[in-house]
Amino acid sequence: MVDDWLSALESERASMGRASASEKVADALRTRIIEGDLRPRTRLSEERIGAALGVSRNTLREAFHLLGHERLVVREFNRGVFVRALDHDDVRDLYRFRRILEVSSIRQAAIDGSDLTRLHAAVDEGGAAAAVEDWRGLGSANMHFHEALAALAGSRRVDEAMRQVLAEMRLVFSTMSDPRTFHEPYLEGNRQLAALLAAGDHDEAERALLTYLDRAEAQLLAAMTT
Amino acid sequence: MVDDWLSALESERASMGRASASEKVADALRTRIIEGDLRPRTRLSEERIGAALGVSRNTLREAFHLLGHERLVVREFNRGVFVRALDHDDVRDLYRFRRILEVSSIRQAAIDGSDLTRLHAAVDEGGAAAAVEDWRGLGSANMHFHEALAALAGSRRVDEAMRQVLAEMRLVFSTMSDPRTFHEPYLEGNRQLAALLAAGDHDEAERALLTYLDRAEAQLLAAMTT
DNA sequence: AAACTAGCGATTGTTCAACAATCCCGCAAT
DNA sequence: ATTGCGGGATTGTTGAACAATCGCTAGTTT
Known part of the structure; x- marks a missing residue:
């Protein structure tokens, strides 16, 4: 095939600019969690992390949703999000x-x-x-x-x-x-x-x-x- | 056990007021989808549904995320969310x-x-x-x-x-x-x-x-x- | 006539700031 | 020791604004 490289590009698209702000934030947090920098039970303050990453609380919230979907964090109503702790x-x-x-x-x-x-x-x-x-x-x-x-x-x-x-x-x-x-x-x-x-x-x-x-x-x- | 009714209460906690606005919106939309009122491929306009349910676009967006997580809707970038159509x-x-x-x-x-x-x-x-x-x-x-x-x-x-x-x-x-x-x-x-x-x-x-x-x-x- | 392109309106993506609702903590009272 | 009550902090929700993108129409070109 002449356009073999097309499929190769296609697979890289996910890691390219297609990453929305919330996804990039989620990536950063995911890495920190997996690397062990953010220990389980740690509370992720919207204000502090939002300021640290330079994003609005709303964007941060969407990132939290993504991580919650992956079960890396748990959301407790009116209490915030915490790094998941497995027993x-x-x-x-x-x-x-x-x-x-x-x-x-x-x-x-x-x-x-x-x-x-x-x-x-x-x-x-x-x-x-x-x-x-x-x-x-x-x-x-x-x-x-x-x-x-x-x-x-x-x-x-x-x-x-x-x-x-x-x-x-x-x-x-x-x-x-x-x-x-x-x-x-x-x-x-x-x-x-x-x-x-x-x-x-x-x-x-x-x-x-x-x-x-x-x-x-x-x-x-x-x-x-x- | 004397506190048998405790577990009964526990099971009702989910359906109490603890539901956030986005969850309530998601519930309403989920019902409409399951009941067949919202047919597959239907586009869910943020503006229209937000007005109909009396919630802001941000809240509606969170509800869409929840439904997307359940695979009941699909999000197409810059095009909106649609009721999922299975093939x-x-x-x-x-x-x-x-x-x-x-x-x-x-x-x-x-x-x-x-x-x-x-x-x-x-x-x-x-x-x-x-x-x-x-x-x-x-x-x-x-x-x-x-x-x-x-x-x-x-x-x-x-x-x-x-x-x-x-x-x-x-x-x-x-x-x-x-x-x-x-x-x-x-x-x-x-x-x-x-x-x-x-x-x-x-x-x-x-x-x-x-x-x-x-x-x-x-x-x-x-x-x-x- | 068909196809292509530029521009326009509408909708979504993202951010911000403000207010309301709720929780946590310490303290007092029984 | 438990209960009741603020005060401070944090989250939940809203509305508005601006940027980015899409779909369509109209006009132009061949």
């Missing part, structure tokens, strides 16, 4: 939901032959990040792996549900002191899972995924102070 | 998602013994509605049935995902001319499914559910003009 029940529920989504994705992959390129790309991304000891990058690669896994279901709604879940997972990770401990062990697990899927052994892949998730959940619950 | 792909994806959620709920029910009271209540509600030929009420009862079914998973996130899906389903039903055709056949299916679950025959229940959903999807797709 043990939340983590348990997140993993319950992940089991449903990811297992069904693997089963769907067993039915219709699936494209595993994204999955392998995520594995490679994680390997590269671990090689240079970029543990936060490894965490992102891990997210991409599970996003690609969920994509095997071939459903837009599953994709978005998974994105939502992973955003909340970042919220948990942000409270952890040592990212290496929580991401490095799963690099090998991802590689193994991808290999099982490539080999077509979906039953074993499902078992491996479940033990994988069980272990991750237990480790996270144990590390949570609250 | 065949949307319906297929909705049912793919429903299969994932509802099947996993049944399997979860097979593991931990589950409380089926809500399920039976929904069946009874449907029977009562059909007895007085309240087809829209039958539709609601049907929704409640599947909501109760999803609740068997015991996951807040599954509950909300299911609520979201059912809201979108209403969007499809609202375009249908004869609600009876699309709800009455499933009254018996619901009753049967509840009986199978009560009997503990989860495998058969799963099979019944899948054929149920396949049939519903096919019927809906066939009835969609667009």
Whole structure:
């Protein structure tokens, strides 16, 4: 095709000038939350943050709505917005939901032959990040792996549900002191899972995924102070 | 317990005065959309609706955000918000998602013994509605049935995902001319499914559910003009 | 006649400032 | 220890203003 670059441009449009003011503010806050600068339970004052970012309260409000939609913050009527704090029940529920989504994705992959390129790309991304000891990058690669896994279901709604879940997972990770401990062990697990899927052994892949998730959940619950 | 009524009060808190203006506006619009008064593709003019409901554009905008979050409306940049119009792909994806959620709920029910009271209540509600030929009420009862079914998973996130899906389903039903055709056949299916679950025959229940959903999807797709 | 372009009106996106409503905190009173 | 009551601070909501963009019409060009 002569206009191959057209689709490439199309994909970049989201990060271009199309970002409205409220979306840019939401991006900034999202980064601060994920990076752990804004700890859970922190109240986000409209006045202070609006002044800091140089936007009006109304714009800030729309940004808060976006973040609330992603469950990164919670809005309490007449009290303000707070950085979300997840408790043990939340983590348990997140993993319950992940089991449903990811297992069904693997089963769907067993039915219709699936494209595993994204999955392998995520594995490679994680390997590269671990090689240079970029543990936060490894965490992102891990997210991409599970996003690609969920994509095997071939459903837009599953994709978005998974994105939502992973955003909340970042919220948990942000409270952890040592990212290496929580991401490095799963690099090998991802590689193994991808290999099982490539080999077509979906039953074993499902078992491996479940033990994988069980272990991750237990480790996270144990590390949570609250 | 002596303070049994406390939980009853707790459940009513949501419908109290705690609703903000934007939420009340969103409620009103949601009803109009679900009832079919606002047809898909209808453009929701900020000026006109704001005047009709007596709220400012800013408040209306927040309500639009809420409805957009529920996928009942879509926002097109610089063009306005429109009542969502679902196409065949949307319906297929909705049912793919429903299969994932509802099947996993049944399997979860097979593991931990589950409380089926809500399920039976929904069946009874449907029977009562059909007895007085309240087809829209039958539709609601049907929704409640599947909501109760999803609740068997015991996951807040599954509950909300299911609520979201059912809201979108209403969007499809609202375009249908004869609600009876699309709800009455499933009254018996619901009753049967509840009986199978009560009997503990989860495998058969799963099979019944899948054929149920396949049939519903096919019927809906066939009835969609667009 | 058909197609293209410039301009105009209408609508949305964004910001601002002000007022009303509500909550939080400390203090007093029972 | 619990209840009732301000005062101060923060959020909820409004209305207006300006900029940016879209859809349409009219006029021009080929």
